[in-house]
Amino acid sequence: MKISITLLSFCLLAAFPQSRADVRLPKSAFTxxxxxxAMKTAQEQKKPVAYLYTNTATTCPLAAGASEGFLEAVGKRCVLVYLPVKGGKKSAQVSAAVKAALQKGKFYPKLVLTSSDGSGAQCFTYxxxxxxxxxxxxxxxxxxTVLTKKQS
Structure with a gap:
C-alpha cells in the first residue's frame, strides 16, 4: 500500500508543471x-525615475509579491526602468549613484528612486x-513626493 501511494504521489508531481510567479511589468516600462x-521622458514629464531590479521570470512567490508591491507603490507617478538581475547592476547606462544604492540588501527585488537627473538615489529593499x-x-x-517637488 505504501509503495502504491508513493508511486501515485510521484506521478502526480510529474504531471503538474512547476508553478511560476512571473512579474508583469507595465507597458510603459523602459529597459x-x-x-x-527613459531619462528624456522623465525630464520632459518632470517625474522621478524608479529602477526596479528584479527577475521577471521567477518561481518565488515572495519575490514576485514584493515586485508587484513595489510596482503598485510607484504607480504612474514615476518613469519605470526595469533592471534585470543578470546584468542590471553592471550596465554602463546605469549611473554610479544607482549602482551604489543597489548594494544595499541581500536579496532582490530592489527599488531605487532618483530624480530625473539621477540625484537623490534611495534604495528600498526586499x-x-x-x-x-x-x-x-x-x-x-x-x-x-519629495523627488517630484524637487523637480518642479
Missing amino acids: LDRMEE EAYQADSRKAAREIRKQI
Missing part, C-alpha cells in the same frame, strides 16, 4: 537599451518590504 529615452509592506509603500510614496 536598459532604452535608458536615454528585506524592508517583507518586514512591513505598508510602511515600505508609504516610504516609497513619500520619497516620490
Whole structure:
C-alpha cells in the first residue's frame, strides 16, 4: 500500500508543471537599451525615475509579491526602468549613484528612486518590504513626493 501511494504521489508531481510567479511589468516600462529615452521622458514629464531590479521570470512567490508591491507603490507617478538581475547592476547606462544604492540588501527585488537627473538615489529593499509592506509603500510614496517637488 505504501509503495502504491508513493508511486501515485510521484506521478502526480510529474504531471503538474512547476508553478511560476512571473512579474508583469507595465507597458510603459523602459529597459536598459532604452535608458536615454527613459531619462528624456522623465525630464520632459518632470517625474522621478524608479529602477526596479528584479527577475521577471521567477518561481518565488515572495519575490514576485514584493515586485508587484513595489510596482503598485510607484504607480504612474514615476518613469519605470526595469533592471534585470543578470546584468542590471553592471550596465554602463546605469549611473554610479544607482549602482551604489543597489548594494544595499541581500536579496532582490530592489527599488531605487532618483530624480530625473539621477540625484537623490534611495534604495528600498526586499528585506524592508517583507518586514512591513505598508510602511515600505508609504516610504516609497513619500520619497516620490519629495523627488517630484524637487523637480518642479
